[in-house]
Amino acid sequence: MTALAGVPFFVRTFGCQMNELDSERIAGMLAEAGARKAGTLEESRLVIVNTCAVRQKSEEKLYSYLGRLRGWKRRRGGLIVVAGCVSQLERERIFERCPDIDLVAGPDNYDRLARLLAEGLTARTVLAGRVREWREDTRGTAFRESPASAFVTIMEGCDNFCSYCVVPFARGRAKYRPLGAILEEAGRLGEAGTREVQLLGQNVNTYRDPETGASFAALLERVDAIPGIEWIRFLTSHPRDLGPETVAAMAAARRVCRQIHLPLQAGATAVLARMNRGYTRQDYLDRVSQLRDRMPEIALSTDIIVGYPGETEAEFAETLTALETIGFASIFSFKYSPRPRTAAARLADDVPAEVKRRRLLEVQTLQEGIQTRYHRGFIGRTIRVLGAGPSRKDPRVHSGRSEGNLVVNFEAAGGVSGRFVRVEITSAGPYSLRGILTE
Numbered sequence: 001m002t003a004l005a006g007v008p009f010f011v012r013t014f015g016c017q018m019n020e021l022d023s024e025r026i027a028g029m030l031a032e033a034g035a036r037k038a039g040t041l042e043e044s045r046l047v048i049v050n051t052c053a054v055r056q057k058s059e060e061k062l063y064s065y066l067g068r069l070r071g072w073k074r075r076r077g078g079l080i081v082v083a084g085c086v087s088q089l090e091r092e093r094i095f096e097r098c099p100d101i102d103l104v105a106g107p108d109n110y111d112r113l114a115r116l117l118a119e120g121l122t123a124r125t126v127l128a129g130r131v132r133e134w135r136e137d138t139r140g141t142a143f144r145e146s147p148a149s150a151f152v153t154i155m156e157g158c159d160n161f162c163s164y165c166v167v168p169f170a171r172g173r174a175k176y177r178p179l180g181a182i183l184e185e186a187g188r189l190g191e192a193g194t195r196e197v198q199l200l201g202q203n204v205n206t207y208r209d210p211e212t213g214a215s216f217a218a219l220l221e222r223v224d225a226i227p228g229i230e231w232i233r234f235l236t237s238h239p240r241d242l243g244p245e246t247v248a249a250m251a252a253a254r255r256v257c258r259q260i261h262l263p264l265q266a267g268a269t270a271v272l273a274r275m276n277r278g279y280t281r282q283d284y285l286d287r288v289s290q291l292r293d294r295m296p297e298i299a300l301s302t303d304i305i306v307g308y309p310g311e312t313e314a315e316f317a318e319t320l321t322a323l324e325t326i327g328f329a330s331i332f333s334f335k336y337s338p339r340p341r342t343a344a345a346r347l348a349d350d351v352p353a354e355v356k357r358r359r360l361l362e363v364q365t366l367q368e369g370i371q372t373r374y375h376r377g378f379i380g381r382t383i384r385v386l387g388a389g390p391s392r393k394d395p396r397v398h399s400g401r402s403e404g405n406l407v408v409n410f411e412a413a414g415g416v417s418g419r420f421v422r423v424e425i426t427s428a429g430p431y432s433l434r435g436i437l438t439e
Contacts, residue, residue: 002033002034002118002119003117003118003119003120003121004030004033004034004035004046004117004118005033005034005035006034006035006036007034007035007036007045007046008035008036008037008038008043008044008045008046009027009030009035009036009037009038009044009045009046009047009048010037010038010040010041010043010044010046010047010048011023011026011027011037011047011048011050012041012047012048012049012050012065013050014049014050014051014052014058014061014062014065014084015050015051015052015054015058015084015085016052016054017151017198017200017235018151018153018156018200018201018202019050019051019052019084019085020145020151021142021151021153021200022050022083022084022107022110023048023050024142024143024144024145024151025110025142025143026048026050026083026110026113026114027048027142027143028142028143029110029111029113029114030046030048030114030117031143032114033114033117033118034118037143041072042072042076044076044078045076045077045078045079046078046079046081046117047069047072047078047079047080047081048081048083049062049065049066049069049080049081049082049083049084050083050084051082051083051084051085051086051087052084052085052086053084053085053086053088053089053166053170053339053340054085054165054166054167054339055334055337055339056337056338056339057334057337059086062082062086063097063098066080066082066097066098066100066101067098069100070100073100079102079103079117079121080098080100080101080102080103081101081102081103081104081105081113081117082094082098082101082103082104082105083104083105083106083107083110083113084106084107085106085107085166085167085170085171086170087104087105087106087128088106088107088128088169088170088171089166089169089170089340089341090104091104091106091126091128092104092126095124101124102121102124102125103116103117103121103124103125103126103127104125104126104127104128105126105127105128106127106128106129106130107156107170107171107172108129108130108131108172109127109128109129112127112129113127130172131172131175132172132173132175133175133210134156134175134176134177134178134210136177136178136181146388146418147192147193147194147418148193148194148195148196148386148387148417148418148419149194149195149196149197149198149386150189150194150196150197150198151197151198151200152182152185152186152189152197152198152199152200153177153199153200153201154176154177154182154199154200154201154204154207154216154219154234155174155175155176155177155201155202155203155204155206155207156171156172156174156175156201156202157171157172157173157174157175157202158171158173158174158202158203159173159174159203159206160203160238160240160276160278161276161343162265162275162276162277163274163275163276163342163343163344164275164305164308164336164338164339164342164343164344165339165342166339166340166341166342167202169340169341169342171202174202174203174206176207176208176209176210178209178210178211179209179211179212179214179218179219179222180211182199182219182223183222183223183226186223186226186229187226189228189229190226190227190228190229191227191228193228193418194228194229195228195229195230195231195386195418195420196229196230196231196232196233196386197223197229197231197232197233198232198233198234198235199219199223199232199233199234199235200234200235201234201236202236203236203237203238203241204216204234204235204236204237205237205238205241205242205243205246206238206241207219215245215246216246216249217245217246217248217249218249220232220234220246220249220250220253220256221249221252221253223255224253224254224255224256229255230255230420231255231257231386231403232253232255232256232257233256233257233259233405234260235261236261236263237260237261237262237263238263238278239262239263239264239277239279239283239284239287240277240278240279240283242262242287244290247290247291247294248294250291250294250295251294251295257403257404257405258295258297258298258299258403258404259298259299259300259301259329259403259404259405260291260298260299260300260301261300261301261302261303262284262287262288262300262301262302263302263303264284264302264303264304264322264326265277265303265304265305266304266305266308266311266315266318266319267281267315267318267319267320267321267322267323268281268311268314268315268316268318268319269281269282270315271308271310271311271315271318274308274309274310275305275308275344276343281318281322284322285322285325285326288300288326297404298404299329299403299404299405299406300326300327300328300329301328301329301330301331301332301405302326302328302331302332303331303332303333303334304319304323304331304332304333304334304363305333305334305335305336306319306333306334306335306336306356306359306360306363307335307336307351307355307356307359307360308336308344308351309336309344309347309348309349309350309351310347310350310351311336311351316359319363320362320363320366323363323366323367323370324366324370327370327374328367328370328371329371329374329404329405329406330367330371330405330406331363331367333360333363333364333367334360335353335356335357335359335360336349336351336356368430369430371430371431372428372429372430375406375428375429375430375432375433376428378406378425378428378433379425379426379427379428380424380425381424381425382422382423382424382425382438383402383403383408383422383423383425383435384402384403384420384421384422385400385401385402385408385410385420385421385422385423386400386401386418386419386420387399387400387412387416387417387418387419387420387421388400388401388417389417390412390414390417391409395414396411396412396413397409397410397411398410398411398412398416398417399432400416400421400423402433406432406433407431407432407433408423408425408432408433408434408435409432409433409434409435410423410434410435410436410437411436411437412437416437421437421438421439422437422438422439423435423436423437423438424436424438
């Protein structure tokens with residue numbers, strides 16, 4: 001019997017897919033130790049808050065949420081654990097801002113977190129040690145949120161040190177999971193009925209099997225051969241490291257989705273140089289051409305930062321023309337905010353807040369029109385969709401994702417979650433498609 005036996009726990013996740021998978025792992029470790037997952041915060045006695053430090057707004061949301069947990073702790077008398085990237089960066093300082101917290105754990109310490117909670121936490125604790133090499137025995141059994149789609153980590157950390165990015169400080173330097181372990185996990189998922197796997201890492205293009213040196217392209221070829229899995233996605237890709245070998249492997253694979261997330265960040269070569277991105281505007285356009293030459297139907301998504309230190313109006317205009325030229329299927333756009341320990345944090349944050357807001361609105365307005373035109377091109381076509389689940393507002397309306405990762409809404413009587421269906425697209429807006437179920 002452990003201190004976690006029967007304890008209801010609740011996990012709140014901020015951030016990216018990597019954080020979502022970490023939350024699933026933490027939940028799996030807690031369940032193995034005897035705890036049970038609660039349906040709501042109020043039902044729980046243990047709260048795990050998994051954090052993101054990539055942008056200032058994410059931290060602001062985190063601390064606002066932690067403030068709201070104060071009342072929960074007084075009512076329930078439970079424990080509050082803060083995990084993830086902010087924990088790694090802030091460590092003891094989190095206790096100063098939020099004295100109700102009981103434990104802080106960085107990304108390399110989730111196995112220690114589960115063990116310590118199982119043994120019984122007696123005092124405020126910080127777990128922020130680093131593990132330089134991959135440790136497969138720390139991964140745990142993930143508590144999968146979806147039976148049809150699953151994240152599979154292939155690497156963690158990053159060696160690029162883009163000037164604005166906190167990832168190398170929060171997640172550490174790049175380390176790679178052995179190919180055999182990746183294939184074993186993916187094989188188990190295929191046998192269990194998982195239809196889609198998403199290979200995760202901060203920069204998947206640099207993957208090298210630590211045992212054989214096999215490349216990311218070789219990994220794609222091996223996962224493509226696993227029975228049961230029908231769609232393979234991966235993120236994130238760094239444009240500098242997206243080479244012809246990977247593009248060729250994508251084009252040759254039967255199950256790799258014709259979709260890629262390729263962060264541009266800015267459209268001006270001068271800004272990219274200040275960001276230490278390692279490619280020019282033309283380099284990026286050449287990568288897009290290589291992808292579309294081999295896979296004309298590929299859907300591209302990207303990240304855009306506006307208001308980076310020193311960004312002029314002329315440089316910002318190059319971002320707008322890049323969006324028009326490339327025609328992304330979707331984008332994630334943000335105002336620049338300084339992050340601790342990064343090189344850019346030493347620069348003057350000299351683009352006024354109102355200018356950042358205006359530029360962000362310009363980017364989003366332009367992209368809305370681009371997406372609307374792109375989506376309307378699907379009207380009248382019948383496409384394959386992986387069903388995700390019914391709407392909370394109207395259970396007759398289901399949603400799913402296309403191979404290009406577009407949201408598709410359609411009416412169904414039920415039973416389509418986790419299944420591939422075919423949907424005839426009848427209308428389209430800037431953010432989703434609408435259609436009729438045909439089979």
